[in-house]
Amino acid sequence: MRKAPILLIGGSGTVGRRTAQSLREANPDQPLLIGGRDLARAETVAAELGHAEAVAIDLAAADLGVGERPLAAIALFFADDTLTALRYALSRGVPYMSISSGIHEVGPELATQMYQPKAAPVVFGAEWLVGATxxxxxxxxxxxxxxxxxxxxxxxxxxxxxxxxxxxxxxxxxxxxxxxxxxxxxxxxxxxxxxxxxxxxxxxxxxxxxxxxxxxxxxxxxxxxxxxxxxxxxxxxxxxxxxxxxxxxxxxxxxxxxxxxxxxxxxxxxxxxxxxxQMPLTALGTAMVLERLAGLSGGEPVSAGLYFPSQLIDHDAYMxxxxxxxxxxxxxxxxxxxx
Incomplete structure (x- = not known):
């Protein structure tokens, strides 16, 4: 059975690219979707990684431009004021993490998840360098x-x-x-x-x-x-x-x-x-959260709810x-x- 890919929205940016590399090094067979607004740039990253596909992301579209394909997890690497990516993940029951929102900005994300509390695990990823502290x-x-x-x-x-x-x-x-x-x-x-x-x-x-x-x-x-x-x-x-x-x-x-x-x-x-x-540490923490969400690192499936990175990452494995x-x-x- 073909594995569902992990979607990296902003995967052709600096942090997203490093995260994709970290995922690829630890999980050679895991398919990745490199999502970006610049499709040509995403295609370049996907070709470098192998076993990856580029996809044009449209935050004005309810399906992000991705459609109905199965996904193992979604990571967002920039601030999405529309919360389109989060709503898409919850509507599909797909595990989701973002690494951009701060404590004082969390209200909209929190409220969106609270209205669908059993839809999917949602990770507020902005611990400093995603768990490195x-x-x-x-x-x-x-x-x-x-x-x-x-x-x-x-x-x-x-x-x-x-x-x-x-x-x-x-x-x-x-x-x-x-x-x-x-x-x-x-x-x-x-x-x-x-x-x-x-x-x-x-x-x-x-x-x-x-x-x-x-x-x-x-x-x-x-x-x-x-x-x-x-x-x-x-x-x-x-x-x-x-x-x-x-x-x-x-x-x-x-x-x-x-x-x-x-x-x-x-x-x-x-x-x-x-x-x-900072980039290698941010990429490592993000990759390890995604591995946990996608079931690549073993353990029980992550149940629907709200999480911080350090709750999902095995600390000894991280060190x-x-x-x-x-x-x-x-x-x-x-x-x-x-x-």
Whole structure:
């Protein structure tokens, strides 16, 4: 029986293309549909991948221009203000994920899914770099009896914004946000424009000025760990690798404070590092979610409902594949973030 393909809407863009490559490397026989508004560009990507087909996407059409063909899963790599792709997935019962919407934008997607709660699994994929922050932190904190605080700082290289769609998403989420969510004293607190700015130290110790940011990681980590204080700072600038003359990279620094199993006070600081920037990590997380949704990674089928990436990805498997593509977890001197 022929496998149903995974549809990547925006699959010829920077992130979509990398995700398609990651899927192909791990799943040589899985058919892919590379969807885009520029059919010629999508055809080029499909030809490079093999076992893939290009399709012209029309967000003004209820069927997206795809028709009634069976699909294993759908991924959307840019903001779709019309929610056509989500409605199409729910109407067909096809698992769906998007990686663009922020916490403050989730209402329309949430309402659309709530009216068809049993139609299909829907993944809000915009954890920072699609699990590259949340999963390593949860992996590092799993041996603690209690987590009190988590301070996170993401540093994206100013030369690493990817394609036009990615740049538009980052600009929208970073610079048009109405408020920023933090966890303070066990309460969810929204900070207004300009509030919560701070400073952290990059991997090489350089001080970096940053803005408060609230990806879905804030919610996932709050529920998973019960930490009373969680903060996420984000900055765009020169990464530590580029300062020393190497190519750009991506850095996610986190400091966790809590109690060990023996009751002793513990605090440690580490960094998620990838020497080729953000795209390999975003592609890895997205590919692993799609593999889970499409039944390629084993386990029980994902039931209809709402999910974050870190709920669907096996954490040990993620850390193994993270290392295999060149990612590193670097121990850092204690005491860092935040002014």
């Amino acid at each position: 949340t999963i390593p932190i949860l992996h590092a904190a799993k041996d603690l009896a209690r987590v009190d605080s988590i301070n996170i700082a993401g540093l994206i290289d100013e030369q690493d914004f990817g394609g036009p769609a990615t740049l538009r998403d980052i600009e929208r989420l970073m610079y048009t946000k109405p408020a920023v969510l933090t966890v303070q004293g066990g309460a969810y607190v929204w900070l207004g424009q300009g509030e919560g700015a701070g400073q952290f130290h990059a991997i090489d110790g350089t001080p970096v000025e940053a803005e408060s940011y609230s990806p879905y990681d804030l919610l996932t980590l709050s529920v998973e760990t019960g930490a009373d204080n969680i903060r996420f700072l984000l900055a765009a600038g020169e990464t530590s690798s580029r300062r020393r003359g190497d190519p750009l990279s991506t850095e996610i620094i986190y400091e966790i404070t809590g109690d060990g199993q023996n009751g002793s006070r513990q605090s440690f600081r580490q960094a998620v590092f990838h020497p080729r920037g 193994t594949r993270f290392a295999a593509i060149g990612g590193e977890i670097l121990p850092l001197p204690a005491s860092a973030p935040a002014a």
